[in-house]
Amino acid sequence: MKELVEGRVVRVDAKICHVEIDGEILQAAPRGSLFENLEGKKNPVAVGDFVKLDTQNQPAALVEVLPRMNALSRVASSHDPREQVLATNVDQLLVFSSVASPKFSSNRTDRILAACEWHRIPTRLVLNKIDLDKKGLLANFRATYDSVPVPVLETCATNGEGLDALIEVLRGKLTVLYGPSGAGKSTLLNTIQPGLQLKVGKISSHWEQGRHTTTFSRLIHLEMGGAVIDTPGIRVFRLHGIKKSQIRDLFPEFVRVQQNCKFPNCTHDHEPECAVLSALEDGQIAQSRYMSYMEMLVEAAPDDFSFDEEVETEDEEGELE
Ligand SMILES: Nc1nc2c(ncn2[C@@H]2O[C@H](COP(=O)(O)OP(=O)(O)O)[C@@H](O)[C@H]2O)c(=O)[nH]1
Ligand SMILES: [Mg+2]
Numbered sequence: 001m002k003e004l005v006e007g008r009v010v011r012v013d014a015k016i017c018h019v020e021i022d023g024e025i026l027q028a029a030p031r032g033s034l035f036e037n038l039e040g041k042k043n044p045v046a047v048g049d050f051v052k053l054d055t056q057n058q059p060a061a062l063v064e065v066l067p068r069m070n071a072l073s074r075v076a077s078s079h080d081p082r083e084q085v086l087a088t089n090v091d092q093l094l095v096f097s098s099v100a101s102p103k104f105s106s107n108r109t110d111r112i113l114a115a116c117e118w119h120r121i122p123t124r125l126v127l128n129k130i131d132l133d134k135k136g137l138l139a140n141f142r143a144t145y146d147s148v149p150v151p152v153l154e155t156c157a158t159n160g161e162g163l164d165a166l167i168e169v170l171r172g173k174l175t176v177l178y179g180p181s182g183a184g185k186s187t188l189l190n191t192i193q194p195g196l197q198l199k200v201g202k203i204s205s206h207w208e209q210g211r212h213t214t215t216f217s218r219l220i221h222l223e224m225g226g227a228v229i230d231t232p233g234i235r236v237f238r239l240h241g242i243k244k245s246q247i248r249d250l251f252p253e254f255v256r257v258q259q260n261c262k263f264p265n266c267t268h269d270h271e272p273e274c275a276v277l278s279a280l281e282d283g284q285i286a287q288s289r290y291m292s293y294m295e296m297l298v299e300a301a302p303d304d305f306s307f308d309e310e311v312e313t314e315d316e317e318g319e320l321e
């Protein structure tokens, strides 16, 4: 019997995983058999995975992925319907947005919040650049997300406001960082831990122009305890394998009232005596949240859809992204 070593994946490149074992990084190639029977999944291993390595060869072989506590995944891309796992075994996800430049996107925010409900990953919003809130938008955003509820942190990376609260949220936990390019993630993290020297600004402008840059998720340890997983370049977040009837349960403020809808399977779209639509009229449910819901509802697969048929069986061997 070969002696196998256990470690944690901190970065995944095209064909190599970077695996941390007792503070050391070892590069390992996933064994070919991990790519068999993926059942509609794009990648067999992701950042955050606990894995077993056979270190007798050079490079080491990643032979097994241990069972996951949770996983954040999405539809790989508009051309690729497979499920792409982005991070696993995480404690929470923080959604970073700026109040202005780039402007706040309700749709994008609500999609990732719904994804975290679906994957049962605790989440919070970080509203950064509060110094740029010339139009007083912050109060609206806060009211909207209080009504869900989702905890909101307000920060300003440039003057340090709200940073202490952010530090306490990050301490000792594995946190996925999510947010559009330019929201200020790197600036905030560099302020919290200057040694990180994450690149600020420049790279993000490439993303705004839609240029293809090689990016990868990676796990970064924090000196105060805990770690973050940066997920650069994730722009569109569509849930994999979700059906129309399941979307309504991903909006906590709908869940609180929807048992009062006339029809138990009400989609809150056109049905009469809909409790969600009356809550919307009363202002208890935010307009922007309802619009995000409707967009997700329209694009989700019908309930009688079979995802197995959708997935192409041919495999691009060893391709990890
Ligand atoms: N005014 C203002 N600018 C900020 C703040 N935080 C970050 N920025 C700027 O926003 C730009 C993008 O920041 P960056 O950290 O690269 O964003 P990332 O793409 O989310 O990592 C940089 O030019 C930062 O200096 C803030 O709180 N207020
Ligand atoms: Mg950045």
Ligand SMILES: [Zn+2]
Residues within 6 Å of the ligand: 258, 261, 262, 266, 267, 268, 269, 271, 273, 274, 275, 276, 277
């Ligand atoms: Zn309804």
